[in-house]
Amino acid sequence: MTAFQARGRNRSTDTAPARNAGTAPLGFAVVPRIDEATREAAKCRFDTLTKPQGALGRLEPLAAQVCAIQSTLKPVITRPVAIVFAADHGVADRGVSAYPRAVTEQMVKNFLSGGAAISVLAKLQGMKLWIVDAGVDGDCGKHPRLITAKIRRGTRDFVEQATMTPDECRNALRQGRAALERVTVSGTNTVILGEMGIGNTAASALLMHGMTGHQLADCVGRGTGLDDRGLARKRATLEAAAARRAPPSDPVELLTEFGGYEIAMLTGAVLAAAARRMLVLVDGFTVTVAAALAARMDPSALDYCVFGHCSAEHAHRALLAHLNVQPLLDVEMRLGEGTGAAIALSTVRAALALFIEMATFEGAGVSGKDS
């Protein structure tokens, strides 16, 4: 049975409701279903390896997911890339972040010159690091790894108006896809997604509130490190925005109303990566919000996502639970940039190495359970 047959057969016997009817929104390609037959075959193979059943814990379903994504029992991480989408937010002027908005531009330069956390981790993991200027309020200059896709110098302030126009939102979604496609070299099958944008946990909180229906207060956290007074100000600011306009249920309208350009591009990048059957390593709160938006647009997209870590940002744990997914790491990181996902790549690699290289009970002459 070829992989294609496995996919086809699985699809034909699938009892889930039909989705998207062959067309995806905004001209995005429909995300193919992952190969459930291969996932099951991977699970069966794990039970033949020299270890008690299930003893590798969550590494087993993790490797099986990658098998299903790649539709093979020889899964491999090939030429992984990290992409950080950066943009500014109109609301940042209201003091919803511990840092001034100038830091977004400064950090883009730091990413490119190799001094930021994600720069260090990308090098450690052997990944190319790309930065996308999605809407930084400044001049990021030129650099071979900088993709300039600036929609505008920062979004509008959502307390007063929609952060972007519908055209800008659609454009940002498409630019996210274009960036993903540009950084994908021959064989790249894994992408780490990160973000940078002073004020973007404020936007993310409104988006989460709109998608999950969780109380807005429960979606708001300290971001880069707000003190109690700053947190109260952030909450009041977001309450004012939600009072101006109740969050729309349509994901694109929701993004248009409250989103950031980097968040819209991340959403487009998730959809594009999933459409290309790539493994998507999701970072923290804001990237998870983008993954959730992508899943609203095409539910199959979520099957391509591995959630690298649970951030210390207050609402991330609840959002992961809402998506019914479990993060790999939980070490109180809250930096963004893709750092949690970059570290988690090591765990994915370990899971795949174990799956491929371990001996079977039969091959190694090891007795099975209760034998």
Place this chain on the structure above:
Amino acid sequence: MTAFQARGRNRSTDTAPARNAGTAPLGFAVVPRIDEATREAAKCRFDTLTKPQGALGRLEPLAAQVCAIQSTLKPVITRPVAIVFAADHGVADRGVSAYPRAVTEQMVKNFLSGGAAISVLAKLQGMKLWIVDAGVDGDCGKHPRLITAKIRRGTRDFVEQATMTPDECRNALRQGRAALERVTVSGTNTVILGEMGIGNTAASALLMHGMTGHQLADCVGRGTGLDDRGLARKRATLEAAAARRAPPSDPVELLTEFGGYEIAMLTGAVLAAAARRMLVLVDGFTVTVAAALAARMDPSALDYCVFGHCSAEHAHRALLAHLNVQPLLDVEMRLGEGTGAAIALSTVRAALALFIEMATFEGAGVSGKDS
């Protein structure tokens, strides 16, 4: 200030009670205190790096711990080795494991031929893997990476008598030290400790009960995958052992009464590694029990330990909490062999790379908080 001065100064101003008074038990070298001045300097340096304060979460104290162990602000993992101590347990004949005791010997051969999980992970991490036959009930043969230190073909059954003689216990502790010293090549500063022994979570449960005072039932888990009936049998068996002899409070007596040869050797290896100022990556439940025993013999030993993961084995979480330590990974693994610690090494490496290579706010021209 040299590293040596830093250590000396810290020690002289230390207000903790004097320990060991210059001699360690059983001829073990006294474990030196880790370098608290360097730990504090590392924490201060983290606050100068281009990220919000504390945003790397637990990676920050982790890197600072390694700095303190190595007494340098340029910490590095050099030539790490993994050592798996293997032995059999008399109690295994009472059906306290889902697997027959023959599996211990079979798995030793699997470790050496490269098919076991720890074999795969050691290769992935670039570590030499050593196996110590501490008391396997079988013939493990000869292999360049096998250290034969067999005390006896398995311990005695603790339901009926002490598992080892006092001489055997002291010998095993010393053999653990000898094995650690033998595998340490020039520059090795990091060791991953693992174990293999059908029945050893039963022994570990009694040891934990003796050390922590936790109810015995709370120290018992399913090990390699006991069903409900097997778990009830394991509990009853351990209750019988504890009824024969209340667990002694002295760690060496406790080991003598209920321990396994691999657990005693692990205890000796932890003490020896800490005495050499090595970073010790602790794996799951049984290795944590050994680390706890080592800490009973010399409390400073615990400062050299990083706990790689929290096992799905029931009692591990409570034991980690008792030791007041936090594991790095928590992905429901329960395989032993050192596998959780081996995967966690990637996180340690990431923490050190970030600490050493990230730019400072000043160097990168990034604005600080609220500036």
